[in-house]
Amino acid sequence: MGRRSDHSRAELEGLILEEGHRLMAEVGFARFSAREVAKRIGYAVGTLYNVFGSYDLLLAAINTRTFELWAAHLEERLTSPSTDRIAALVQGYFSFAADNFNLWTAIYDHRLPADMAMPDTLAIRRGGLTDVVVREVAAILPHETHHQAPRLARSLIATVHGHCTFALNGSFLLLGETEPLELAIARVRESLSAAIA
Amino acid sequence: MGRRSDHSRAELEGLILEEGHRLMAEVGFARFSAREVAKRIGYAVGTLYNVFGSYDLLLAAINTRTFELWAAHLEERLTSPSTDRIAALVQGYFSFAADNFNLWTAIYDHRLPADMAMPDTLAIRRGGLTDVVVREVAAILPHETHHQAPRLARSLIATVHGHCTFALNGSFLLLGETEPLELAIARVRESLSAAIA
DNA sequence: ACCGGAATTGAACACTGATCAATTAAAATA
DNA sequence: TATTTTAATTGATCAGTGTTCAATTCCGGT
CATH class of the missing domain: 1.10.10 (Arc Repressor Mutant, subunit A)
Incomplete structure (x- = not known):
């Protein structure tokens, strides 16, 4: 037709x-x-x-949508009058992944062919998640060290991501770790303290 | 036949x-x-x-073999008379993943069906990688805090894993980060310093 | 020479991503 | 209105996948 x-x-x-x-x-x-x-x-x-x-571009589009839902989830967690916005971010990272396991793992399961770059539009939309964290980290840092925020934020996201991955894929449970969230928050606090000092 | x-x-x-x-x-x-x-x-x-x-058990066996190669790779890195054994571990984690990209990603791409547990034999063999890190972390900690080593080691592995993941899947490059290894080492140092103090 | 058991086979089934000539309907033109 | 042009949609087709299991083949022991 x-x-x-x-x-x-x-x-x-x-x-x-x-x-x-x-x-x-x-x-x-x-x-x-x-x-x-x-x-x-x-x-x-x-x-x-x-x-x-192509199949790859369809998957990339679906996963980009997941990134946006994820960023919205973080923003929502931040609207509650919580004293500890950093803890709220880490908890939000974990809870989104746990509550949307299939969507979350699809983001990392899918890899574009080596010769295909992520389309700019999608890459920019995915960046929104990072932007939230950069903004919150910048708000914590002393004014004279604001410029470090993007790099530190990326690193903290990686730290939390690693803990979240092991929490959800069973690695932590297998090793007897029962409080991965607390572990992640502790690591983030240490790094932020070091950056402030 | x-x-x-x-x-x-x-x-x-x-x-x-x-x-x-x-x-x-x-x-x-x-x-x-x-x-x-x-x-x-x-x-x-x-x-x-x-x-x-089943296909899943075949994959699980193949990936377990990769874990063992990975642990051996770390041990080899530690035999060089390096002052900084922690840095050697992080570098070893990264270099194995980079040099064996397909094998490394297969470990995390594969998930057993929800109703199937990892066979004990395989789980134990996989644990060897963690054991190396626990041993090295314990060697750094003051004697009275040795008991914290397993938990801290798991957390540091998660931290490094997150950085390694983002380094190899292009997330860091997309965000302008060009030295993910240094970033990971910095985070690990901060956490070890905090644990020693 | 025979047999019972164990290892091995590979066709069959239901599915997948991908392609693209053929079809159909809407829009443009006469 | 009748006709042409253009664009969207189809689905059979191809080469491949994991999985199963009746049938086959071979070996050790009688």
Whole structure:
């Protein structure tokens, strides 16, 4: 069939993304399939390829959406009048990953082919998550050391990410660690203290 | 055909593991396949399933082998008369991951089904990597705080893991970070200093 | 020479990502 | 309105995957 009047190209892209995101949350990266998304929205497989160009770009778009949900989750955690905004960030990182396990792991399960760069639009949207943390770290640092905030923030995200990964993939449990969140917060506090001193 | 006199069951298991490991290093987790392993060793697919029981257990065995190579790599790095054994560990963590990218990522790409636990034998062998770090951290800590070593070591591994992940998946480069190794070492030093003080 | 048991096979099944000639419908033109 | 042009959509087709298991093949022991 030809053009369908009931969906503009942009609407169709949104429809695919919405359903793709839903399926990813439901079955996870390993069982995700373009065919199943197509079936659920009533289009043929080929249409998904026409709209997104490839399986990799579809996955990249879905995961970018997850990044945005994640950043929104952090911002929401920060609206509560919490004294400790840093602890709130770390907790938010963990709780999003735990509550959206399939979506969260898909971000790191998926790798673009070596010869394909992440499209700029997607990369920028993903950066929003980092921006939140940079802003909060900058607010903690003394004014004369504000310029260190981006680098330190990236490093703290990596620290928290490592702890979150091991917490959710069972590594910590296997080693007898039962409080990975506290561990992560302790490490972040140490690094912030060192930066302030 | 029936039993082949040229391979005992244990030898066959080793043969599969060896070739599987080779293929994983060559093509990575996403393009790995049991069929291809079978073809390369001159057996049929079914034989791999008879020996390992399932695709997941085959992958778990291959990744466990990678853990052992990784631990050996760390030990080797420690034999050089380096003053800074902690820096050597972090560098070893990074260099193994960088030099064996496909093998390293396969460890974290693969997840056992939720209802299947990691076989004890494999879990114990994987623990060897952690043991190396625990030993080195204990050697740094004051005698009265030796008991903190396991917990701190796990946390430092998580910290380094996060930095290594972002270094190799392009996150750091995308954010303008060019020295992730130095960043990781700095974080580890801060945490060790805090533990000693 | 025979047999019972164990190892090995590979066709069969239900799925996957990817492609692209053919089809269809909407838009533009006459 | 009738016709052409253009763009969206299809789905059969291809080469591949994990998984199963009846059938086959071989070996050690009688």
